[in-house]
Amino acid sequence: MSAERDSAVGEQISDGGRETAKAAKTAAAGGSASAKKAAPARKTPARKTPARKTPAKKATAQKATAQKATAKKPAAKKAAPARGPAAKQASARKAAAAKSSAALKKAPAPRKQVVAPKKATASVPAAPAKTVAAHPQGESRTALVRRARRVNRELAEVYPYAHPELDFENPFQLVVATVLSAQTTDLRVNQTTPALFAKYPTPEDLAAADPEEVEEILRPTGFFRAKTKSVIGLSKALVEQFGGEVPGRLEDLVKLPGVGRKTAFVVLGNAFGRPGITVDTHFQRLVRRWKWTDETDPDKIEAAVGALFPKSDWTDLSHHVIWHGRRICHARKPACGACPIAPLCPAYGEGETDPEKAEKLLKYEKAGRPGQRLRPPQAYLDAGGRAAPPLGAG
DSSP states (O other): OHHHHHHHHHHTGGGOHHHHHHHHHHHHHTHHHHHHHHHHHHHGGGGGGGGOOOHHHHHHHHHHHHHHHHHHOTTHHHHGGGGSHHHHHHHHHHHHHHHHHHHHHHTHHHHHHHHHHHHHHHHTTHHHHHHHHHOTTOOOHHHHHHHHHHHHHHHHHHOTTOOOOSOOSSHHHHHHHHHHTTTSOHHHHHHHHHHHHHHOOSHHHHHTSOHHHHHHHHGGGSSHHHHHHHHHHHHHHHHHHHTTOOOSSHHHHTTSTTOOHHHHHHHHHHHSOOOOOOOOHHHHHHHHHTTSOOOOSHHHHHHHHHTTSOGGGHHHHHHHHHHHHHHTSOSSSOOGGGOTTGGGOTTTTSSOOOHHHHHTTOOGGGGTOOOSOSSOOHHHHHTTOOOOOOTTOO
């Protein structure tokens, strides 16, 4: 009976408040059983309750719907306030607050990015400071290596026929001639050694020679007494220690009387084909003038310059530098105006810069005069070089 009335109530909702009141009283009198059946009825039409015209029922239905929505869908609490104008304003305020807080959170990030580069740039100058200290002229190590090697390439084009300017036919003649070249010119040695080697062609011959006779031959080279002692002493050492043969190792050569590292490298590079740097007076002067090194000790100059070039270039490098020092880059008055490497030289202007005046300062074949060898290589003669005259000629 109560089920029929409930259905009648559902059908007659539009008839007014009388039928609705009756249905409510009947539902209340039905006890606990009818209450249990009425509950599902409320759940089913819960979504249609907003269409009812009765204010009391409408409010009750809205409360029931809100409670169910809260129990089943907790997320609806956030969506519900968005329906009213006050809720929209609150939402807008929250959004604005969220944007401002996000802006505040993002603001420190650029500060960290700005601070990090400052720390990085502050530590960078520490490395170049060491380079500047090592090279007072302010040139980096890489730039120095490039410039030095370019100078060598330019000189190789100017002196493609560069060679040792001492006449020799074997290692023994070369080591003796190199010892005699101290404190004199190669030209003077070349003019003197023919008579010496003609009379004493082997180490055994020179070791047994009369010192006075040797002194007389070597007189034109200067310091002839000391040089006589050296060449006779090294000849005896060759006979006694090396069987009359010139050794091909640096450590053995420097043990010979009168033979230092410079002489040893001349012999190794030109008689045995083993690379070495010859640090003579010309070489020392030019490498310091070119700011390759500030060292003054020959051994330190050798090490500093050798570090700028491959080992295979050492012998030819020595020839190029020495030839340039003898012909153009003179000690007292360099011919800067005629120098082929002037753009690469930090000392340009120390000498004559006028091209015509500089041309008059050139020496040997660059000035149209003979070189220092009586028997120069054929390549030198083919390039226009002229052999030096023998001692006493003209």
